[in-house]
Amino acid sequence: MATKEKIILAYSGGLDTSVCIKWLQEKYGLDVIAVAGDLGQDHDGLEAIKAKALASGAVECLVVDMREDFANEYLTSAMAANALYENKYPLVSALSRPLIAKHLVDAAHQFGAKCIAHGCTGKGNDQVRFESSILMLDPSLEIIAPVRDWDLVSREDEMAWAEAHGIEVPTTKASPYSIDDNLWGRAIECGVLEDPWAEPPADIYTMTVSPQDAPDAPTYVEVSFEHGIPCALDGKQMSYLDIIYAMNGIAGTNGYGRLDMIENRLVGVKSRECYEVPGALALIEAHKALEDLCLERSVLHFKLGMEQAWAEQVYNGLWFSPLKEALDAFLADTQQCVTGTIRLKFYKGSCTVVGRTSPYSLYDFELATYNADDEFDHQAAKGFIDLHALTCKVWAKNRLSMGAKMHQFNAVASTADEFTGAGSAVVEAAEAITETAANAMPSHS
Numbered sequence: 001m002a003t004k005e006k007i008i009l010a011y012s013g014g015l016d017t018s019v020c021i022k023w024l025q026e027k028y029g030l031d032v033i034a035v036a037g038d039l040g041q042d043h044d045g046l047e048a049i050k051a052k053a054l055a056s057g058a059v060e061c062l063v064v065d066m067r068e069d070f071a072n073e074y075l076t077s078a079m080a081a082n083a084l085y086e087n088k089y090p091l092v093s094a095l096s097r098p099l100i101a102k103h104l105v106d107a108a109h110q111f112g113a114k115c116i117a118h119g120c121t122g123k124g125n126d127q128v129r130f131e132s133s134i135l136m137l138d139p140s141l142e143i144i145a146p147v148r149d150w151d152l153v154s155r156e157d158e159m160a161w162a163e164a165h166g167i168e169v170p171t172t173k174a175s176p177y178s179i180d181d182n183l184w185g186r187a188i189e190c191g192v193l194e195d196p197w198a199e200p201p202a203d204i205y206t207m208t209v210s211p212q213d214a215p216d217a218p219t220y221v222e223v224s225f226e227h228g229i230p231c232a233l234d235g236k237q238m239s240y241l242d243i244i245y246a247m248n249g250i251a252g253t254n255g256y257g258r259l260d261m262i263e264n265r266l267v268g269v270k271s272r273e274c275y276e277v278p279g280a281l282a283l284i285e286a287h288k289a290l291e292d293l294c295l296e297r298s299v300l301h302f303k304l305g306m307e308q309a310w311a312e313q314v315y316n317g318l319w320f321s322p323l324k325e326a327l328d329a330f331l332a333d334t335q336q337c338v339t340g341t342i343r344l345k346f347y348k349g350s351c352t353v354v355g356r357t358s359p360y361s362l363y364d365f366e367l368a369t370y371n372a373d374d375e376f377d378h379q380a381a382k383g384f385i386d387l388h389a390l391t392c393k394v395w396a397k398n399r400l401s402m403g404a405k406m407h408q409f410n411a412v413a414s415t416a417d418e419f420t421g422a423g424s425a426v427v428e429a430a431e432a433i434t435e436t437a438a439n440a441m442p443s444h445s
């Protein structure tokens with residue numbers, strides 16, 4: 001008997017991907033090999049996930065503990081990049097997809113499968129991340145996205161289809177939220193959160209307490225880094241993975257790490273996203289504070305732009321792109337001297353850096369102090385400023401010779417011109433300012 005073609009499926013253990021198994025068998029006559037990973041998400045155990053995949057019809061289910069690799073290969077570069085998409089979101093889901101994709105491609109090679117499937121919808125970023133990663137790792141592979149293709153519109157449709165096909169359906173009432181979580185945090189979407197005016201209900205949170213329920217006394221923690229990677233807490237050497245777990249606990253019990261934001265998805269939709277990212281945000285805060293101490297000014301400033309570019313590449317599913325690789329090389333180079341310790345203070349929802357020290361510190365007390373130890377050359381400042389401002393001084397002289405008024409007041413006046421027609425209060429306010437300015441500057445008119 002001819003053996004069936006095989007397909008690898010990214011399997012989570014949830015209803016969607018369980019239905020995917022049967023759907024792929026029915027529609028394409030494929031043998032489904034499920035791959036499930038532990039990335040530190042809340043789950044019932046890898047063995048239970050495997051049993052469910054097999055019960056749903058998979059011919060095989062690989063379960064992989066991906067936590068060490070996630071921390072040591074993915075969250076290390078995220079740390080070097082202080083990775084925050086739109087300056088806020090630490091890329092919880094975006095960072096996990098390329099690692100899962102790598103395991104899917106490995107499984108395809110191991111089992112001789114030509115095709116990979118995932119359970120993402122057609123509206124999110126995760127489909128882009130899975131597929132872009134897979135295509136970059138092995139461009140010969142084909143991809144099927146059942147949830148994008150099938151006509152099971154509502155959850156009820158899906159439950160009915162599952163029941164009719166002998167797939168175990170959840171007996172508890174389904175959560176109204178769509179949740180994705182791992183070591184680096186938790187993303188919560190949908191339900192009442194789709195109304196951007198609605199305050200997130202307390203029940204969406206599981207990793208953090210509400211700041212008002214947090215302890216009344218502050219908690220202090222010292223985080224040490226070696227070459228940019230967290231390596232100890234309160235002087236105790238620990239693996240990065242264990243530090244992340246510990247920081248999630250410390251920050252979470254102090255009510256720190258909740259985000260509520262409107263986010264721009266790659267597919268063009270603005271979505272309302274809530275996150276719990278206690279450990280990730282606290283570690284990024286600490287890492288930034290250490291960089292403030294150790295990085296030379298122009299490297300630090302230039303790096304900010306590279307960080308944003310890195311976060312966008314990763315958010316957009318381009319983990320394996322050449323630009324991301326080049327940015328990694330730059331960022332890794334900057335981390336050589338990011339070694340030292342940061343003292344954090346957690347208190348009722350806040351995380352504040354209250355101390356920093358490093359053998360590579362560029363903070364020079366004699367240069368910074370205002371006391372008698374001051375070694376800064378105050379006299380040198382005058383010549384410095386003369387040359388620093390020279391080009392702008394020449395420009396200002398030229399403008400004045402052309403009869404121009406002080407340019408900041410002209411700027412207000414031209415803003416007022418642009419708004420005429422709108423008849424708005426803005427125009428009146430701008431006119432009032434212009435008038436005041438004109439009165440205050442009679443010599444220039």
Ligand code: ARG
Pocket residue numbers: 091092093094125126178179180187189263273
């Ligand atoms: N908006 C976030 C992102 O694009 C979170 C996605 C969460 N995924 C999910 N399947 N609920 O990274």
